[in-house]
Amino acid sequence: MMMLILPAYAFGAEASSGVIKLYMNEKQLRAVEVPPRIVNGNTIVPVRIIAEEIGAKVSWDEAARKVTITKDDMNIQLTIDSKNATIKGKKQTMEVAPVIVDGSTMLPLRFVGEQLGVEFNWDAITYSVHMFKKDDSSSLPVTAPSVVVGEKDGTDQGEVASGKPTTPPTGTKPPTKGTTPPAGTGSGTGDKTPDPTVHLITSIELSEKEFVVKAKDGTLAPTMMKLANPNRIVFDFPNTTLDDSLRKLLVNNTGELPSKHPLVQKIRFSNFSDNPSTVRVIMDLKSTADYRIQPAKQPNQWTATIEEHRLTVVIDAGHGDNDPGALSITGKYEKDFTLVTSKKVQKLLSQDKRVTVLMTRSDDTFVELDGRVAFANDNQVDLFLSIHGNSAKASVSGTETYYNKPESLTLANIVHKHVVAATGFPDRKVREADFRVIKKTTMPAVLVEVGYLSNKNDEAAMYKEAFQDQVAAALVTAIKEYLNLK
Template identity: 70%
Template sequence: MMKFPAFCLLLLVSMLLPATAMGAEASNAIKLYMNEKKLVSAEVQPRIVNGNTIVPVRIIVEEIGAKVAWDESARKVTIVKDDTHIQLVIDSKTALINGKKETMEVPPIIDKGNTMLPLRFIGEQMGIEFTWDASTSSVKMFKKDDIDSQPVTGPVDVSDGQTPVTPTATPKPGTGTGSGSNSGSNTGAGSGTGTGTGAGTGTEVPDPNVHLLTSIVLTDKDITVIAKDGTLTPKTMKLSNPNRIVFDFPNTTLDEPLKKLLVKNAGELPSNHPLVDKIRFSNFNDNPATVRVILDTKGSADFKVQTSKLPNQWKATIAEHILTVVIDAGHGDNDPGALSITGKHEKDFTLSTAKKVGQLLSQDKRLNVLMTRSDDTFIPLDDRVSFANDIQSDLFLSIHGNSAKATVSGTETYYNRPESLNFANIIHKHAVAATGFPDRKVREADFRVITKTTMPAVLLEVGYLSNKNDENAMYKDAFQDKLASALVAAIKEYLSLK
């Protein structure tokens, strides 16, 4: 059995988990945002059911902008937005989307008198996109119509549940010049000079914490963004349907030449890059000031940040997307994992098997294969997660050995988020065939490396080290070679690589 610390086994965290299922304090809950506005439920708190976030219907109505009707006798919810018509029945997984039947992972339910709906299922029908910000443990939703150029004004953290209000402008100190006997009236805080009576003019002093972004240039290889001063460190997102890369530069605003290119707060620049259709930019937010730069890509593309000697310059290479797979050998060094029935360590089995998988995958030049560890090293769980998230990996596979009573035998495959289920099913099918062990099914769990990663992620428990027959096979090279080949075949099947 996995020897994770107890607190890790209690955490229920997923890509769309707005609060821990163990009833943690709100301050520790995963945060939920729509177009950078924090969502607050005054009714029942959103929660996880079988890896899916369900939320009060009010969030659907108010934040997605849909109309909702309730038929008490049929226990039916009808949701309408533009040309999309959705019908849901309480406790039923079958939905009607414009008259066509679709199956949901979880059904809508009634909780304390509130109708709770599956957020991702409804959101995707309404054109909502979802991203996971690991640095702030936040689920961020974006309306496709709004993500590209619409500014967000006024306070955006409405943690008190109140409607955000655009703040009234406050005059800022200025410097004035004029003529008069030190009694001239200035716009701003100015000082008069000279004799006689006169009026001065003031100039607003810019916020020293907000820096002017002066240049956005895309060549056939790189994008370069320059500010007049300050440090440029953007937050990034990769989005699909359509494909684009988003860079948000905090504490920046566009300088006057770039602002003159805006039409309804959206500007466009031509592209010289073969993978990019065009560049779009805007003053996306004013609290805090944020410039958003979007690359509309012709397909899935990657970016790699380049080192710059000047903090006010930021540069990244835009290149064709290469499929990246992370293979995680469970445990390591001072974390040996489970102890086998004959005294062997789980960490040695996982490392040997993971390296065989990595070596076989690396023979395919279409893949970029990375290991969380390639020797007897201890890597904290969050570091494994960050490693995979930071490189924008496409898949994550963690390999383990299990432990329980001596009579328990078999292969189990774990997933957490709905987008990982298909990958889990394929891995499990190939792994069970290769091991020959009893099929202990695909299961849902909250192991940290499959909850906090942002790509499809699976944790494979190959067999039970506490079982004589399982353990006897698992440490043999021939068994590991066969299993490695099967896992490589599973990964290629999932990625549609022939």
Template identity: 45%
Template sequence: MKKLLVSMLSLLLLTVLIPQFTFAAQADIKLYFNGKQLNPEVAPRKIGDYSMVPVRIISENMGAKVSWDQAKQMVTIEKADIYMQLVINKKEAVLNSKAITLEAAPVLLAGNTLIPVRFVAERLGLLVDWDDATQSVYVKTPDPSNGGTTPTPSPTPTPTPKPGVPQITSMESVGDQIIIKASGPIKSKLMYLSNPERLVIDLPGTTFGSGIMVPGAGQMGGVWTANPSISAIRYAVNDPATSTIRVVVDLKVKSGYSLIEDGSKGQVVVQLKNAKYKVVLDAGHGDQDPGAISISGKQEKDFNLTMVLKVKKILDQNPNIQVYLTRSDDTFVTLDGRCEFANNLGANVFVSIHGNKWVPSTSGSETYYWRPESLSLANIMHKNLVAAAGLPDRQVRQNDFRVVKYTNMPAVLLEVGYLSSPNDEPQMFNAAFQDRVAGGIANGIKQYLNLN
């Protein structure tokens, strides 16, 4: 398969050096989280009108996952349904796959990344105050309600409903069910995410009714729950453009789920249940679609199927995983059919396996993803793929291939190697190589699901 090459812009050395001089004269400020003063390795400081704090504080005290890409000089912050990418010395950032402009650009200082605390903290559902007299920043979680599991939103007047737009009138947790009621028929989209475990319910084309406490700006509403496997149920407007309300069910343990009522009758009912992780393995191409033809005349579809069957054999040994195949023999399944298969299953992970083709000099392994929630899976899978294959590392890349764009769960497409490469092709049809790579792919899936 031919792929477009993605070029990466490297930062000039000056952009790294500037922060070391610019901020040396800035006075340190104090940082408090829920009343406790924090003392990070590099002190927070005021840069211009904005309070900047080390990104490590976000990870250690605010319950977010933070990762650093040295090559791109980029920090990624993930928590529940929040996903942010911030680049050193750039105000342009990404929030849930949308371009935004920061109040202040992140900077490097003594090897630490400093980020604007108000912007990040408020998007994680926290409150931020500044005390000018003591030069202190106070970050705190909103007051707990109903047992302390869920933030309490600031009261906000219920918006005037738009004509014809269904209103969400109630949300409740009853036993093992999440029940959402509306004033009329609504659509629902479910997605299960791991690391941490959570169920996401999107309700596009809806608004809040009078029976719902509307969260304030930068905050989330909460639903009381007595279910011991649920740590919190949160909701907010996720996408104003499509008027989508997002409900996030934070889980303490891995859980299965089933959609009992889809909203077509004005009610969404989701049943939580104990279940295995559902992993869909997709062997690219098939039947009349051979895929790429290798330099020795072999067909990509055969390589893909062989790899999928080997990965399945390994994963079948884990009692916590149930493997499903989009095809188990030389048959043809449409791209939309593959997506529909995985979506209907409510799968937790989707992995599509392929062989690549370009010019003979191109060699190596690539991993593709599209949606932000798939990036964590892509990074883990790629690391394991490259280590097992031993081919050149051609990086994790973003591309809107249909099977990773229209699947609801975290999804990746693995290009194991290049069938057009005299270096890669002989290895790709070698049984020992295939067994090694199949083990790497299986390990990546288990690592993502915390089953290693």
């Protein structure tokens, strides 16, 4: 592989201010909670960039503080705070070590990317890194050197296909091509005509009762996500920018506001992105907390309350109604096994008053995969458990547990340990997969394949009530262990 050598300033301290923008095949990457930053002349990025945009699989070993990145035949092992890396079993030394920043694992972008066949180009004027993969080589700039790069593994496994496409929320349409960026979006064009599709946020206020964001005009429709270690809530307001009164409070593009709310330590805000123009507001919490959206009392206003967190779990009974799932060896449906077992889990777990249990379906109805994901994300739940039965050739038997995100691995290991013990089936291990319901949910999420409906011994047990009771009890024990409920 030919290695692209970037200018020293591309990843160096000369570019000391502003937010680094990342592009993959000329498409700007979506904002992440912890933005890219420069350490000792190298750009480091959240691990999610590596996993989602470069197409690699990432796993996390908590005890060893080790990140393993795999793609095709490439295997990269990195240890937090160590410059020593292992590439296909061979030791290498990096210029900068991986670190953890605000709860996000940050990896050296160029070092990892080049191992995975990604080409880099630095644009000093726009302060951006442009990455290119071979699977879209037509977008390479003519000035870029020719290199051999690997293809992205685009294959999905299992329940990956989306159901009906969801309609983007009101207010998330990017600015029309060719319009002038508004003042304050980091473009350096504050003296030009503001973009009428971008609305000015005029105030961000948090009282002991309410969190209120106001705009000069337009409708505010933020996206939200909750993060842990440390605990915080992130609100992204698309098609907005800060007005002059708030921009004056920015230091290195970040402003801070004090908090009198008993659950919130402070508030941070910034002009986070310019495609689309987005204001980000982060609440640094004193402990875990939830937000509840409230009706706006005035036009151009968005309001929420911040409340004490209550442990909440989503149980997802796979399939339903016109989607029967796998057909068992004796003609039974997977959807029936998953529903009855899920309801048993709900009944047992609901006996613990410390936990709220939510079901994606409680009867023979069909819920789109994206609907299941949205249900869990919107309710800010602590974990997501999807229950399934598997199918293959008749000789295959056993229990498997799937996860997608590194933060879901601990939950997967605990669930698998208890379910394997309960079923008595062969242990087919914890596995990584791109099932949509565990990939797109924002909390730790796993999918358990209890057994094989195509195997006569597995199937015979799976439709017996005593077996279902045993599996349900094991799943409840696993959930309580993960949530540390003694």
